[in-house]
Amino acid sequence: MKILFSFFTVVFLVLLVFAGATTGNKYVLFLFGVIIPYAAFATFLLGFIYRVVQWGRSPVPFRIPTTCGQQQSFPWIKQNKIENPSTTMGVIVRMALEVFLFRSLFRNLKTELRDGPKLSYGSDKWLWLAGLAFHWSFLIILIRHYRFFIGEVPSVIHLIESLDSFLQVGVPLVYITDAVILAAVTFLFLRRVYIPQVNYISLAADYFPLFLILGIAISGVLMRYFIKVHIVGVKELAMGLISLNFMAPAKNLQEIGVIFYIHLFLISVLFAYFPFSKLMHMGGVFLSPTRNLSNNSRMVRHINPWNYPVHVHTYEEYEEDFRDKMKAAGLPVEKE
Amino acid sequence: MYDSGKIIAGLLIFVALVTFPFYFNVGKVIAKPETKIDTPEIQKLPEHERKCVESKEFMRPGHMQLLNNWRDSVVRNGDRIYLNSTGKDFDISLQNTCMKCHSNKKNFCDKCHNYMGVKPYCWDCHIAPKENET
Numbered sequence: 029m030k031i032l033f034s035f036f037t038v039v040f041l042v043l044l045v046f047a048g049a050t051t052g053n054k055y056v057l058f059l060f061g062v063i064i065p066y067a068a069f070a071t072f073l074l075g076f077i078y079r080v081v082q083w084g085r086s087p088v089p090f091r092i093p094t095t096c097g098q099q100q101s102f103p104w105i106k107q108n109k110i111e112n113p114s115t116t117m118g119v120i121v122r123m124a125l126e127v128f129l130f131r132s133l134f135r136n137l138k139t140e141l142r143d144g145p146k147l148s149y150g151s152d153k154w155l156w157l158a159g160l161a162f163h164w165s166f167l168i169i170l171i172r173h174y175r176f177f178i179g180e181v182p183s184v185i186h187l188i189e190s191l192d193s194f195l196q197v198g199v200p201l202v203y204i205t206d207a208v209i210l211a212a213v214t215f216l217f218l219r220r221v222y223i224p225q226v227n228y229i230s231l232a233a234d235y236f237p238l239f240l241i242l243g244i245a246i247s248g249v250l251m252r253y254f255i256k257v258h259i260v261g262v263k264e265l266a267m268g269l270i271s272l273n274f275m276a277p278a279k280n281l282q283e284i285g286v287i288f289y290i291h292l293f294l295i296s297v298l299f300a301y302f303p304f305s306k307l308m309h310m311g312g313v314f315l316s317p318t319r320n321l322s323n324n325s326r327m328v329r330h331i332n333p334w335n336y337p338v339h340v341h342t343y344e345e346y347e348e349d350f351r352d353k354m355k356a357a358g359l360p361v362e363k364e
Numbered sequence: 365m366y367d368s369g370k371i372i373a374g375l376l377i378f379v380a381l382v383t384f385p386f387y388f389n390v391g392k393v394i395a396k397p398e399t400k401i402d403t404p405e406i407q408k409l410p411e412h413e414r415k416c417v418e419s420k421e422f423m424r425p426g427h428m429q430l431l432n433n434w435r436d437s438v439v440r441n442g443d444r445i446y447l448n449s450t451g452k453d454f455d456i457s458l459q460n461t462c463m464k465c466h467s468n469k470k471n472f473c474d475k476c477h478n479y480m481g482v483k484p485y486c487w488d489c490h491i492a493p494k495e496n497e498t
Contacts, residue, residue, distance in 0.1 A: 073382060077375055084365040177385035179394035181481030189481075196485070199432035256425035260397060260476055267394055270385040285425070314374060333366070 031221070034235035038243050041297055042290055049289035057281035060289045061265060062274050068296035075303025076311060083315050089332040091325045094318040096135075100327075113322050126319055130160055155219065162212035165205040166241075168192060169248075172203075176266040198253070206249050213242045233306055240298050247291040257285030397475040403467045417461070418448055428484075431458065458490050467493045 048056045097108025109118045110125070125131040138152040172189055175181045193201035217238050220230045251257055261277070261284045268277035302308065314320065347354065347361055354361050365371060406414055416423045418430065434456045437443045446454045455461050466472045469492050477483065 073379065076378070080371060080375055080378075081365060084368065084371040087366050174385070175481040177389075178481075179389050179392050185481065186483065199428045199435075199484075256429065258425050259480060260424070263480060264396060267389070271389060311378070315371070 030230065030232040031235050034232050034239050037236060038239040038294075041294065042243065045290050045293040046286060049286040052282050054278075054281060057289070058278055060293055061281050061284075062269065062278060064296045065269060065292060068299040072299040072302050076308070079303050079308055080311050080315065083312070087333050088317045088321070089334075090330050091321050091323055092317050093321045093323050095323055099323050114324050114327065115322060119320060119322050123314070123320060127313060130156055130163075132319075133159060154215070158212045158215040158219075161208050162216060165209035165212065168205045169203075169209065172205075176263050177270055179267070200252055202253070206245070206252070209245050210242075210249070213238060213245065217242070237298070237301070237305060237307055240294060240301070244291065244294045244298065247287060247294060251285075251287045251291055255285070255287045257288045258283050262288055394479075397479040399475050400468055400471040401466075403465060405465045405467060416465075417446070417454055422449075431462075431486075434458070458486065459493075463493045468495065469493055470495055 045060055048060055093112075095112040097111030098105060099112045100107045100114040107114070109115075110122050113119045113122050122131075133156040134153065136152050136155050137149050140148050140150070142148050168188060172185065172192065175185055175189070178185070189203075192203045192205050195202060195204065217235070220226050220234060220238075261280050264277040264280065265274070265284070268274040298307075302310075344362075347363065351361055351363075401414070418426075423430070434446060435458075437446070438456050444456045446456045448454065463469065473484075
């Protein structure tokens with residue numbers, strides 16, 4: 029149900045833009061080629077900032093890192109400086125490992141009930157591997173796309189491109205990341221279907237981004253290798269959009285080709301959907317208190333910011349109030 | 365906001381990265397590629413026959429696939445004749461067919477390719493037509 033709902037939402041989006049773009053009407057193309065991309069980008073940027081600021085407003089008064097190593101203690105006990113950091117430097121290294129290599133996912137385990145009955149745990153690196161492959165391919169693909177947005181393409185981008193296509197298969201050259209991202213997204217989807225526990229907790233909000241990204245990747249691959257479009261026109265449009273001078277290229281929108289509009293529209297949907305979705309983990313990973321705090325609870329006193337002054341009545345004050353009565357009742361007092 | 369210094373710094377980096385194309389090209393003139401088809405070989409053709417191997421609408425997006433098919437046709441099948449969609453035949457050759465008409469590689473192929481940031485590696489082996497620096 030959740031799968032079909034997400035799937036048909038993406039299919040509907042594709043049909044919508046397909047129907048629009050095949051009319052070749054210049055106003056419809058202007059909508060899909062100029063207005064929607066701008067609106068989506070603005071939503072992405074403002075929504076992202078809003079979400080992060082919203083998170084920033086939640087106080088994190090105490091240190092709650094999830095650690096899995098020896099914390100700083102006596103000098104003769106060896107501290108695990110990365111898994112249980114007590115300094116900012118340690119946190120930076122820990123975060124870098126998390127962001128670039130998904131270190132915490134590397135510890136992913138699978139649990140099985142075996143005959144006996146016995147509960148057994150085993151290492152399960154597939155999710156980590158597919159996740160890493162997916163995210164890195166996505167990043168490289170994104171960087172490669174900068175050639176559409178930069179007048180004179182810098183040599184770094186040429187370098188990335190030539191490494192990505194070094195197998196030199198076919199013309200246009202096949203990019204390795206194109207194959208990797210398709211395989212990885214497919215794996216990430218099948219995993220949600222076939223592992224019963226994961227299937228049980230998967231929501232439409234998990235499937236929809238997967239289908240959307242799969243749609244973007246497939247339309248991109250089709251456009252590069254199979255259904256060719258007028259790429260020079262695409263770059264003219266892209267350069268027009270970023271220089272806020274989109275009237276000139278807008279004259280040639282008809283010449284580009286429908287598959288491009290499908291690709292662009294799905295990307296626009298992804299951008300607009302981003303701040304409202306789980307994809308915000310892109311910003312969220314940096315704001316995870318279980319990761320980005322150093323474990324220095326035993327060295328530094330952390331004061332709860334919402335502590336208000338509590339009116340306390342100390343024993344001294346109490347005795348002051350009732351000293352006479354206490355003496356009369358024969359109770360011991362501290363001060364005569 | 366708590367830890368506002370760090371969060372705002374992070375957000376600024378994010379905005380700078382995401383809007384990078386918007387400010388990176390400011391002040392740079394990026395000319396659209398103007399391809400020239402005024403080579404002697406094309407000029408020799410009568411006006412109404414100044415056509416490419418296939419229609420312009422096909423060549424513009426699809427010339428790399430055509431070249432790939434040409435290459436496969438020669439290198440794998442030994443077939444050196446290409447029959448186009450209008451029934452005209454061409455010798456299959458990058459250097460002797462394409463580049464005979466388009467002998468102005470710098471003002472033709474390279475114009476688009478530089479604009480798009482593509483560098484076909486074909487010229488590692490195939491010989492580009494001799495041209496005067498323009």
